[in-house]
Amino acid sequence: MSTATANHFPDQETARVAANFGMWVFLATELLFFAPLLLGYTYCRVAFPQGFAAASRHTEVIIGTLNTAILLTSSFTMAMAVELHTTLSPRIYRLLLGLTALFGVAFLVLKGFEYHTEWEEHLIPGRHFQFEHNYARTAQLFFFLYFVLTGIHAVHLSIGIIWVLLLACRKSKLKNDNLLSNAGLYWHFVDIVWIFLYPLIYLVARHG
Amino acid sequence: MAELARKVKPLLWVWIALLLLLTTSTASAYANLGSFNLIISLTISAIKTAVVATIFMRLGSTSNQGGHTLFRIAACLGLLMLIILFALSNSDFLTTTIYRAPWQSPAEVEVH
Numbered sequence A: 001m002s003t004a005t006a007n008h009f010p011d012q013e014t015a016r017v018a019a020n021f022g023m024w025v026f027l028a029t030e031l032l033f034f035a036p037l038l039l040g041y042t043y044c045r046v047a048f049p050q051g052f053a054a055a056s057r058h059t060e061v062i063i064g065t066l067n068t069a070i071l072l073t074s075s076f077t078m079a080m081a082v083e084l085h086t087t088l089s090p091r092i093y094r095l096l097l098g099l100t101a102l103f104g105v106a107f108l109v110l111k112g113f114e115y116h117t118e119w120e121e122h123l124i125p126g127r128h129f130q131f132e133h134n135y136a137r138t139a140q141l142f143f144f145l146y147f148v149l150t151g152i153h154a155v156h157l158s159i160g161i162i163w164v165l166l167l168a169c170r171k172s173k174l175k176n177d178n179l180l181s182n183a184g185l186y187w188h189f190v191d192i193v194w195i196f197l198y199p200l201i202y203l204v205a206r207h208g
Numbered sequence B: 001m002a003e004l005a006r007k008v009k010p011l012l013w014v015w016i017a018l019l020l021l022l023t024t025s026t027a028s029a030y031a032n033l034g035s036f037n038l039i040i041s042l043t044i045s046a047i048k049t050a051v052v053a054t055i056f057m058r059l060g061s062t063s064n065q066g067g068h069t070l071f072r073i074a075a076c077l078g079l080l081m082l083i084i085l086f087a088l089s090n091s092d093f094l095t096t097t098i099y100r101a102p103w104q105s106p107a108e109v110e111v112h
Helices: A012-047 A049-056 A061-084 A090-120 A133-168 A178-202 B002-029 B036-056 B069-093
Strands: none
Touching: A012 A049, A012 A133, A012 A178, A012 B069, A049 A133, A061 A090, A061 A178, A061 B002, A061 B036, A090 A133, A133 A178, A178 B002, A178 B036, B002 B036
16 A cells, blocks of 8 residues: 555555556546436437526526536645645645545535525426426436436545545655545546536526 | 745646636636537536646656556546447437337427
């Protein structure tokens, strides 16, 4: 692991490359986790453009935009922690990780408020879904995709937050801290997923 | 101190660029540009992803800088799988005709 080179690696550098490569392969599989949902979104948006446009206008764009900015900033603090963990004092290193986790929690809190608003507006697919009659069926498809995509994203984000908090409780003085660099890769991946989800959910038809 | 600044500067610039790109994508969504709205927003997302992957995730780095060729290979293969999924699946969806059964009313089949 990160406290000593595992016996089967000849040196630390090989261990680092192996650890990060394994993480990248895992991230490629996680991309394929989200891919079918995005495929479904693509089909629905091409087949039902007006319904999707109408549904997208009911999303909370202010919360969505704020959440995107929060996640982008959390990626910055995470990258700083990974890049500078040998240069910085342990306290600043822990502060950066703590900030990253805090931004993640802030994202989830705002998401919670957003879900609550959508529940009050009867936009959760199911028996109590209400929408203007013309677009009711396709708007329900949109919101089904919305809740599953953002829900699974939130699960990924929660895993990242726990990982980052665990790292913050640990002092890292290793040049090659593979747990830390892998956590960074995971966090940036979660950010990238959201970077694509944001325009697909919130910016479909904001004009007019 | 100089070493710290050397490491922090690219990260800081990336963060500022990401926030600027976000502002651009949000603002452009409020302008009526027809099909360009989608193209612009997805292009900006692709640029943000490229920047995060190359600099934050060290995809553009050599072994000495914390990266490796193997990471680039893994990332490209993941992307290739995504492209294959979209290309093959959509080649079916976009070319399949939905035939209405005689007993289905138009309202049942036509969806908006």
